[in-house]
Amino acid sequence: MDNVLRARIALFGLVIWAYAIALPLPLLLGMKTDLAGLAIPGLLQVISVLAASYLCTRFGALKLRATVETHFLGVLLVLPEALSIYSAAHLNMPWADLQLAAMDRALGWHWQRVIPWIDSNALLSKCLVYAYYSFGFQLLLLPIILSFSGNAARAYQMTIMFAVICFISGFISIWYPAVGTYSFYNFDPVTLRNLDPGTPTVFMDQLVGVRGDPSFVFNLDRMKGIVTFPSVHAASAVLCAWAAWGVKPIRYPALALNLLMGFSAAIVSNHYMADVIGGIGIAGFTMSLVLLVVRSGHGLSFRRLTTSVGDT
Secondary structure, rough: OHHHHHHHHHHHHHHHHHHHHHOOHHHOOEEEEEEOOHHHHHHHHHHHHHHHHHHHHHOOOOOHHHHHHHHHHHHHHHHHHHHHHHHHHOOOOOOOHHHHHHHHHOOOHHHHHHHHHHHOOOHHHHHHHHHOHHHHHHHHHHHHHHHHHOOOOHHHHHHHHHHHHHHHHHHHHHHHHOOOOOOOOOOHHHHHHOOOOOOOOOHHHHHHHHHHHHOOOOOHOOOOOOOOOOOHHHHHHHHHHHHEEEEEEEHHHHHHHHHHHHHHHHOOEEEEEEHHHHHHHHHHHHHHHHHHHHOOOOOOOOOHHHHOOOOO
């Protein structure tokens, strides 16, 4: 079994396990959800990706198949990722801002001094803002670039790694819920001149709501990134840099972009530096784990999943 087939099996299997584990969580924890309108679109998406995979295999369009599967299965994983993260926050553990701020002080990171200095530099601020918002574009485009550049295995691995990063980060966040730096240090983002004032607190209504509002209802359309520690942005920066390293023309530009994106989490968003370091550590652990499992084939028992859509 080659690396591409192993990674395909792992991705299909991850989708099945993710839904099996994440869907019951809100019911078990008493978290209200509004998922009624997602069943039919989700089923149609599953049928579409299976049909497209079969046709791509039949006609030898393997690069297109990798693009289709990584994209649509990645989208399917958004719901269980979000449910697991919101379920973790719903447990309403004590705020961890004091501990995270203490970690920053131990690191010698003085957030209150750094933010005004960076905000006073228009060029640096804009670079960090653009790097921060490259998050979604990179997660969307890199699997496509990898698929069509002959790196299909890495495209599948990247999709798996991002989902596992989200699941592990959500689990860890049970014990480290935080309002984040702007709120903890009472820094009004409206006073910012060059950094984006809307980003730092955009998630607060969702975080506070899922933790303690009895009328809160989870809705995928209103979902926000509510994990502070570890930083999923910082973890994704490591992941995207690794993924792009397989494509020589974009290797170093992507590395530079993701160095900025990782650092931007502690500036543009509401993260402590401890969050960023934690995210980097989670990325390293997750990537090593996924590569170990996928490349060795250990624990992969989903070969029959892919026989209906063809072998490589």
